Amino acid sequence: MRYHHGKVTTHHWLRWYRSLRLVQMCSSPASSNNGHRHHLEVTDHAERSKVMSSAEVVSVMKLSQTVTGFTLRVADQRLTFKAGQWLDLFIPGVEVVGGYSICSPPHQLVTDRTLQLAIKSSPHTPTLWMCTQCKVGDKLSIRVGGDYYYDPPGGVEHGRHLLFIAGGIGINPILSMVQHHVHLQTQQHDQTDTGRVQVLYSTKSRDELVFCDQLAELARSSASLMMSFYITREKSTANQERSDIKYHRINRDDLEQCLSRLQPSDNLTCYLCGPQQMVDMITTTLEQLGVKNSQINSEKWW
Template sequence: IISSARVTQINDVSPTVKKVCLKIEEEQMTFKAGQWLDFFIPALSTVGGYSMCSAPSQMLQNQSLSLAIKFSQHPPAHWIHNQCQVGSEVKVRVGGDFFYDPKPGQGDDLLLVAGGVGINPMLSIIQHVADLKSQGEMHENSVILLYSAKSLEELIFKVDLKQFCSMLLCSMFLYGRITQEVISSTLKEHFADSGRLQSYICGPSPMIDAMEQYLMSNGISNQQIHYEKWW
């Protein structure tokens, strides 16, 4: 489904990242926590692709969603940072096989690993888990977030993450760089039964490759590791 959408809010969440809120016209459009959006801008032939940072419930409740886009010279990102304004009209389409959508009563332990704006789908997943638990549709589980960025000011959504982590009894750890030692100690301290673990990774491709290797060297199988490479 391709839907028209209107920008309802745009603001800075770091020196290089803008959060954009969209009102979606198509009432049948939904998404799963972790998925991304094709972003079609009038007069631009290049299509943008950005992960949602909002919960699926926000879409169901008021037909809106949120994105956080880092500045770059890529035409869609450049347009968002320099020309986009409240009232701008775009078109969008949901896509991607990277998502967390557990069955009722399912209770996977989750290790979420994010680099930079790779936090977007993780924030969506954390909010979705919080919604499921508040509705009694998910058993108790362990949720650990490892989040890295080049600088403290680029660690976006810290306040939101702390709020949801508090609700979930989720632990969040902030790093400049996530090493193999960090992965090994996290698994040992928080995931005694690694068979229940599902790990989601989002960030630059070299980081994803490294995290996958670190997890596999600690006995985590390919089937338990989920990622999507963007850049």
């Protein structure tokens, strides 16, 4: 395990947490986690910030039938994050710690001390509380962690192409990364060759393309950015409203078309996030098309 200045792993917390859970499970006939693996156990290997901050819920908004958006105002000025990282979320009165990727860009936290989450409903204890009980004014505690992020030193690398691929709610870290990239582009004096960027965003239904309009607006603001949206469990209609939405799973032909635009491929970095089966399939296909494994960064749901 590597240690870096200002970071700490969670072994000490996890030992306490496991002992607490053992006592709770012995006094309860069933786990309250509804079959989900605990976030702290799954991410035990990841590095975390030392900063634990309180955060007030300042906005709750229904983004789709299954996804709720939250804006949190962060109290501790020392808390920062990199695009793509997640939060440990501690809810008063809820024993299970939640883990949720941040979907807003780092500069938003710097500007107004807020960050945003988009949480898909499920029976997982902290998720159920967030999607059914959380309200404006509630106070939570948060801590940043994660080794999956986009944080190029010195700003956007000239000639560096980026391929972002998201499945379902896996769009959260990808959206943060894309917004961060566009923000870095605007800060650079020389924007003649900041590389090309392609985003592929796939969901089961049109309703779950919760950030479709926001991403399309980003593409209109950046000549180097292209978006493609995919819906896998609905069929197109004659009067479909958008020509940039495709009604199939991301396939080999889609990836080949992307790679033809992102040449030379030696200057390409890929970021994937979504269900494990999807991420594994896309990783295998990219490698078959000549992308090196070292160029592919991925985070899978658990």
